[in-house]
Amino acid sequence: MVSPSHPNGTEIGRLDGKVVVVTGASKGIGKATAFAFAAAGAKVVLAARTRETLEQVAVALKKNGAQALAVPTDVTSVDAVKQLIQQTLDVYQHVDILINNAGIGHFGPVVDFEPDDWDAVLNSNLKAVYLCAKYALPSMLEQGSGQIINVLSVAAKVTFQASSAYCAAKAGALALTKVLASEVRQQNIRVTAVLPGSVHTPFWDGVPEHPDFEQMLTPEHVADTIVSVCQQPPGMVTEEIVVMPPLGIL
Ligand SMILES: NC(=O)c1ccc[n+]([C@@H]2O[C@H](COP(=O)([O-])OP(=O)(O)OC[C@H]3O[C@@H](n4cnc5c(N)ncnc54)[C@H](OP(=O)(O)O)[C@@H]3O)[C@@H](O)[C@H]2O)c1
Structure with missing residues (x-):
């Protein structure tokens, strides 16, 4: 059977040879995304x-x-992110796709929330997105193509009690995503925000009040969505995707 192909002859769905950097790849959505790529x-x-x-x-x-x-x-860490990109270039020569997925959650009402926890959530979910994009972009700009997918959350648009730092970080990262997309679209770099609802991952370990795990998305649902965005043909860009459990916000 002949595989479906684009007019340029490439097989639809294949990402052979593409170099993909996935942050937060040891667990949960990032790990599933690494396997899917x-x-x-x-x-x-x-x-x-x-x-x-x-x-x-x-x-x-x-x-x-x-x-x-x-x-x-x-x-x-600036130095660690520089090192990540440098090692990628040393081994694979270029970066085609960056998946900004690493993130943490600390939850609690503002009055009880510790400044160190605020910094940790903002740094991991917002500053890191900027850092990884900043240091991956030169390789993409040099080759004249690239793709950056930022894994955010519905919390970028919907607020939840006891989630001030998380909601602020994700809303900030959505704004950052839109600014970045506008800055690099002329250079053939596509930027996408993926906003999942609840996903059954180790993210929820240690969160006493969590939604029903049975009703959550699986990490593979989100991973397949991310990869499918990268399989889209040239000539289009998906700027934002919301992926929800069938029951909606849990
Ligand atoms: N689970 C959900 O319901 C849900 C819903 C919407 C959005 N999200 C978002 O999806 C992303 C992935 O979440 P997940 O559920 O897969 O979480 P997870 O299972 O807790 O995995 C988080 C991953 O990020 C890494 N990580 C955390 N801080 C890091 C740092 N400073 N530097 C490098 N790596 C770091 C962790 O590894 P180390 O600890 O070893 O660094 C781990 O690999 C996050 O941005 C999260 O906000 C999750």
Whole structure:
């Protein structure tokens, strides 16, 4: 059977040879996204802070025949992000796709919320998106193409009690995404915000009051959405996608 193809002859759905950097790739949505990109033929660079879990993902991907590189990285650190991109360039020469997915949640009413927790949430969910984009962009600009997908949350648009830092960070990251898209669209770099509802991942470990896990999205739902955006043909851009559990906000 002949595979469907674009007029330029490339097989639809394949991302062979594309170099994809996925932050937060050791668990949850990021890990599922790394597997989904590898299944589509991409070379995957994995970033997260915890070396052991990150390397376990790299080993599993390689066992499946994929090319994978684990680069332990704290995405809130300028030096660490520079090092992540440099190692990617040293090994694979360019960056085609950046998935800004790493993020954390700390929750509690403003009156009780600690300043250190505020900084941690803002740095991981907002500053890191800017840092990774800033240092990945030169390679994309040089090759005249690229794609950046920022994994945000419905919390970018809907506010929840006890989630001030998280909602502020995600709303800020949505604004950042729109500014970035407008800055680089002329250079053939496509920028997309993905806003999931609740997803059953380790994100919820330690959050006592959480929605029903049974009703949540799976990490694979979000991963498949992210990869499908990267499989879209040239000549279009998906700027924003909201992915919800069938029951809506839980
Ligand atoms: N789960 C949900 O319901 C949900 C819904 C909407 C949006 N989201 C968003 O989706 C993204 C992924 O969430 P998830 O549910 O997959 O979370 P998760 O299972 O807790 O995984 C988070 C990942 O991010 C990494 N990470 C956290 N801080 C980091 C840092 N400073 N530097 C590098 N890596 C870091 C973690 O690894 P290390 O700890 O080893 O660094 C881990 O790999 C987040 O941005 C989250 O806000 C989640």
